[in-house]
Amino acid sequence: MGAGIAEVLARGGLPVVGIEISPEALDRGRGHLEKSTGRAVKRGKLTPEAQREILDRIALSTDFGDLGDCDLVIEAVPERLDLKRQVFARLDEVCRADAVLATNTSSLSVTEIAVATNRPTKIVGVHFFNPAPVMRLVEVITTVLTEPTAVAGVADLVTKLGKTPVTVGDRAGFVANRLLFGYLNQATAMLENGHATRDDIDAAMTAGGGLPMGPFTLMDLIGLDTCLGVLEAVYAESRDRRHAPSPLLRELVTAGLLGRKTGRGFYAYDGSADEAAAESGPAPAVAVVGEVAGITGDADPAAADLVVLGAGAELPDGVKPDAVIAVAAEGPVTARAVATGRPGDVVGLRVPEPDRPLAELTVTALTLPATADRAAALLAGLGRTAVRCRDRAGAIVDALRFPYLNDAAAMLGAGYADADAIDAAMTLGCGYPTGPVADLDRLGPRRAVEVLTALYEESREPALAPAPVLVEHAAAGRGLR
Numbered sequence: 001m002g003a004g005i006a007e008v009l010a011r012g013g014l015p016v017v018g019i020e021i022s023p024e025a026l027d028r029g030r031g032h033l034e035k036s037t038g039r040a041v042k043r044g045k046l047t048p049e050a051q052r053e054i055l056d057r058i059a060l061s062t063d064f065g066d067l068g069d070c071d072l073v074i075e076a077v078p079e080r081l082d083l084k085r086q087v088f089a090r091l092d093e094v095c096r097a098d099a100v101l102a103t104n105t106s107s108l109s110v111t112e113i114a115v116a117t118n119r120p121t122k123i124v125g126v127h128f129f130n131p132a133p134v135m136r137l138v139e140v141i142t143t144v145l146t147e148p149t150a151v152a153g154v155a156d157l158v159t160k161l162g163k164t165p166v167t168v169g170d171r172a173g174f175v176a177n178r179l180l181f182g183y184l185n186q187a188t189a190m191l192e193n194g195h196a197t198r199d200d201i202d203a204a205m206t207a208g209g210g211l212p213m214g215p216f217t218l219m220d221l222i223g224l225d226t227c228l229g230v231l232e233a234v235y236a237e238s239r240d241r242r243h244a245p246s247p248l249l250r251e252l253v254t255a256g257l258l259g260r261k262t263g264r265g266f267y268a269y270d271g272s273a274d275e276a277a278a279e280s281g282p283a284p285a286v287a288v289v290g291e292v293a294g295i296t297g298d299a300d301p302a303a304a305d306l307v308v309l310g311a312g313a314e315l316p317d318g319v320k321p322d323a324v325i326a327v328a329a330e331g332p333v334t335a336r337a338v339a340t341g342r343p344g345d346v347v348g349l350r351v352p353e354p355d356r357p358l359a360e361l362t363v364t365a366l367t368l369p370a371t372a373d374r375a376a377a378l379l380a381g382l383g384r385t386a387v388r389c390r391d392r393a394g395a396i397v398d399a400l401r402f403p404y405l406n407d408a409a410a411m412l413g414a415g416y417a418d419a420d421a422i423d424a425a426m427t428l429g430c431g432y433p434t435g436p437v438a439d440l441d442r443l444g445p446r447r448a449v450e451v452l453t454a455l456y457e458e459s460r461e462p463a464l465a466p467a468p469v470l471v472e473h474a475a476a477g478r479g480l481r
């Protein structure tokens with residue numbers, strides 16, 4: 001990330017000294033800078049002259065002594081406290097006494113870094129998000145030792161660079177990672193326990209959750225070693241087992257499969273083609289019995305390829321033997337599948353956001369494999385992105401987003417951060433279309449309490465019990481803001 005941060009500073013017109021550990025590492029950093037700014041030139045966002053000016057502002061060196069004149073130094077070495085403390089000890093020696101020293105740590109304690117220096121009042125965290133030149137959030141972390149002028153100076157600089165600073169206290173994961181990584185870890189657990197495939201989980205969160213990237217694509221971008229480090233640090237503080245790194249993540253890291261940077265993580269980046277999406281046939285004849293948000297169809301149930309049963313609707317007589325029956329429901333559908341008398345032909349159907357293209361198909365223990373395949377093709381014929389998962393509360397999207405929304409509500413209730421900071425963290429730091437507090441107000445605290453209660457009753461996971469602040473607002477019938 002050091003190269004990305006250097007680029008941000010140089011784009012802001014500041015002279016930058018970039019330090020690397022070896023000439024080889026320096027070459028890699030130079031390569032990153034050229035590639036990233038070159039991409040902007042190719043897209044017509046930067047002229048070749050402006051690119052040269054930006055690159056000329058960055059002096060690359062392996063000598064810490066070159067930092068002697070700097071007003072601010074931002075450290076971005078790997079996430080190991082011992083290594084960070086060594087680097088800060090060296091910075092303390094070579095930097096001017098009035099220089100502010102900052103760490104770009106994702107999750108380590110800024111206070112523990114600060115107390116290892118002779119200038120703990122001048123140590124702050126400046127946490128950029130991947131890719132640094134693009135993401136607009138910077139978390140500015142203040143410790144109980146940091147002097148207010150150091151924090152204000154860094155926040156001012158961040159604003160001048162065209163980014164949005166959010167000042168937060170020194171807690172593991174700060175705001176964004178604390179919310180993001182519970183979700184990423186839960187997605188990994190879902191994959192590991194066979195609830196759904198990698199591609200279906202990623203597709204669900206983009207097509208249904210509206211996110212710019214699915215969780216596995218994002219973890220590969222961040223780096224799986226960084227993900228593991230963040231989870232370990234957050235778990236050490238939260239002692240919430242949802243933050244205990246998934247064994248699959250640890251295995252990939254042990255195997256050296258760290259994501260994009262090593263050419264393979266959850267995905268392979270060797271240019272091999274991805275699996276083809278479900279084949280979509282001609283537009284199917286659809287009959288909808290009752291009301292189903294997001295799905296329309298007025299075919300005669302006796303002639304339909306797909307018969308969709310709304311809440312409480314029963315299977316009409318005469319449905320073709322090769323028709324697929326989709327039971328629309330908020331929760332598991334196995335009991336209703338059995339009640340149709342032909343459960344092998346039944347899948348559950350959920351459209352978590354009618355305005356978005358996703359349809360989730362829940363496959364019960366009785367659904368025939370051919371039924372699930374046909375259902376996916378029929379939904380594709382309706383122009384929907386169909387994903388499959390087991391018949392569990394929340395399917396994929398709600399099972400992943402409501403625990404995250406609950407965490408955000410708990411954060412708000414505990415005074416950890418305010419609503420603006422929480423929403424800015426997720427929209428500007430992680431590209432979410434809306435922040436969690438806004439999401440909760442859109443979806444409604446009552447719905448959140450219902451979904452979380454179902455998730456809690458299924459898993460008995462204490463952290464999935466609705467946060468008191470949600471219960472309170474659901475009872476009061478008003479949003480969180």
Ligand code: CAA
Nearest residue numbers: 036039043045106129130131133134212213222429430431
């Ligand atoms: N470096 C520099 N610029 C990049 C880039 C990179 N690696 N990747 C994309 N870009 C630029 C492109 O040049 C393009 O710029 P313009 O709009 O100026 O032309 C812009 O980003 C959009 O790129 P694309 O159109 O190619 O791709 P996209 O629309 O799919 O967006 C994305 C890519 C911005 C990365 C988007 O997918 C996104 O927002 N993803 C979520 C990223 C995220 O969550 N980051 C936070 C991770 S957590 C973290 O980093 C903290 C931590 O401590 C671990």
